[in-house]
Amino acid sequence: MAPSKKPRITYSDIAKEAGVSKATVSRVLNDDPNVDDDRRKRVVETVEKMGYKRNRAASALASGKTGMIAIVIDDDLSILSDPFYATVASGISRVLMRNDLQPLLLVAEMNSVDGPVAHYLQGGEVDGAIFFQLHESSLIRKLEKIGLPFVIVGTPHTNSDFLYVDCDNFGGGLQAARHFFESGRKVIGTITGDIVATAGKQRLDGFMQGYREHGKVASKKLVAQGDYSLDSGRIAMRHLLADNPGLDAVFAANDLMAVGAIAAAEEAGKVVPDDIAIIGFDDSLVAQTSRPPLSSIKQDVVNLGETAANLLIGKLKDEQMESVILPVELISRQSA
């Protein structure tokens, strides 16, 4: 079909050219230390000169390693509107490719242990996997049993010893609360995300810790639940306003809810940030387009992906890896 005329260059060709055996070529290309320096050099040069590219399929068949890493993203609607995934994936892709590994993009429903994704991952087609925000842990447990190395982007629900990377959700909530206290705000509320999931819970916990640092405790009335949507932020803000007369600051667990909160505040005749200061989380595009521009907790999303890839690569080499928490930073704009 494809008129790829060029006859493929193989080990035989470069072995002949370099005056060594195919085994030696293989050793050099696989970084086997047991090769004479001169011969190694000759092989490397020949490979370079002839523009040789190893055939992955052959390599995979012989070695049992495919060199492929699955990036598994749950196929619900969240991916459709959140640039987060693309950004993390780009970080992963870059690191993986630099290490001669191939990132396979799996967007599919992960609702069952026997679904297509599960099948796929067990089929030996990949050497490892990186999961995005994992909800279904039975799948994971199964993979662990099989011995497939994996890393999770986000903090897993169960406090097992899965390897993961996440941003400092707790620290983000804490920084927001501190900023409010330090700038003299008195009645500080929060709009949570889904607090059954770890990220939402930790952001709330960090916020609460900020209260504690100042010798106070947030009353229940100061905590309104949202679901990360614009409308939920608006509605939660209305409740907060109604329940707390002196309300002068609100930390929302994401930017979308924060923008909803600003709208609700202004509808109630309040001026942001004069009457009420607001901080969001994500430092997304909507934080920049918001009026007033939204102060927000920023995480290094590309780094999240790069770190995930590096953790997995370490694990593939049987190195002892530790989960990592990436720092966050408060980006000050005009809303707080």
Place this chain on the structure above:
Amino acid sequence: MAPSKKPRITYSDIAKEAGVSKATVSRVLNDDPNVDDDRRKRVVETVEKMGYKRNRAASALASGKTGMIAIVIDDDLSILSDPFYATVASGISRVLMRNDLQPLLLVAEMNSVDGPVAHYLQGGEVDGAIFFQLHESSLIRKLEKIGLPFVIVGTPHTNSDFLYVDCDNFGGGLQAARHFFESGRKVIGTITGDIVATAGKQRLDGFMQGYREHGKVASKKLVAQGDYSLDSGRIAMRHLLADNPGLDAVFAANDLMAVGAIAAAEEAGKVVPDDIAIIGFDDSLVAQTSRPPLSSIKQDVVNLGETAANLLIGKLKDEQMESVILPVELISRQSA
């Protein structure tokens, strides 16, 4: 390393179990019509029963087809803030996997014909490629020479016969202009994107066509150039306002600029949409969070990905494929 105890099931196993040869098993699995129905059925059942999964590496080595499709995304900053790419990629991934093809995610710089991406694509590691918004056409031309099938998401600059899929940029501009005229607006301006690139040019052309349909021509003063950024929209709006006293409607080539335009309009004491109506393009998250909520031209982004994948699959089968333009739709909110 991985304690994958299960001995692999191979063709031999299922050939023995089904009482046929390995060749027959292969034929059945590759949909070769030349197999007796009874034997085919027996093989299919055995495969099912034994939970057999074909070894891709072996298959690739023997057939010369890898079953992998590269999704190539240029590694500039745009991917970092635009959910567009993730959404298209998810559409691609879904269709590809359903067809037993594997989506390989390549995020890298594509600036040269000899860059890593070029090398990679020529190395025979993939059966085809899908490009996102292609700038560098010399690479493409090279791929065509090699015979690697590919599809472009977005309209290529050069009006060659590359296979592509794009949304109806022209129609979007046209719909916006029509909407303004039909709702009685008189002095209608536009903020363009990068008009060197096709998308920006076509959106402008469509807008101009709307003027022509109403027997008019937009004066140069009614066209302000932007670069798709928030600030450029704000600045362009100021120019538009200064140059056109009666300005009462503006079509911006993306939502970000439209939001900037709203801000500039309000800063100038105008009320949106009463004094000035504004329409954006993309129907992104910022259109929803905007105040007032932004009317915007919406494209079906998932479909864009699915269509790209289907075009490529057709091409892989040597079918005659045609580039496709997907319809767009004006989503009415409050800004127009």
Place this chain on the structure above:
DNA sequence: CTGAAAGCGCTTACAG
């Protein structure tokens, strides 16, 4: 329609 056999291009004990 079917099967025996060669071959795809690597990797890896094994023996030296």
Place this chain on the structure above:
DNA sequence: CTGAAAGCGCTTACAG
């Protein structure tokens, strides 16, 4: 440190 050789699990002319 090195090479000859077997083998990874498929596919595909070839002969029937």
